[in-house]
Amino acid sequence: MARNKLCPQCDIRRFSVKNDAGEIRVVTVSENGKIELVHPEESLDGFDLDTLYCLGCSWKGSVKSLK
Numbered sequence: 001m002a003r004n005k006l007c008p009q010c011d012i013r014r015f016s017v018k019n020d021a022g023e024i025r026v027v028t029v030s031e032n033g034k035i036e037l038v039h040p041e042e043s044l045d046g047f048d049l050d051t052l053y054c055l056g057c058s059w060k061g062s063v064k065s066l067k
């Protein structure tokens with residue numbers, strides 16, 4: 001199993017991304033920085049992938065900031 005990148009504050013691996021309508025998708029980020037849907041049948045079309053929101057704490061930021 002590939003390792004997922006983790007929140008720099010609380011070390012969990014699940015994040016949400018949002019679109020302009022305020023909808024969210026739950027994602028993880030692979031070790032090479034690829035954003036992957038937790039529910040693969042969903043679509044990321046129209047979602048802002050530049051800002052991730054941690055599901056475990058108040059952290060938000062870019063893929064580059066994950067550890």
Ligand SMILES: [Zn+2]
Pocket residue numbers: 007008009010011012054055056057058059
């Ligand atoms: Zn967190």
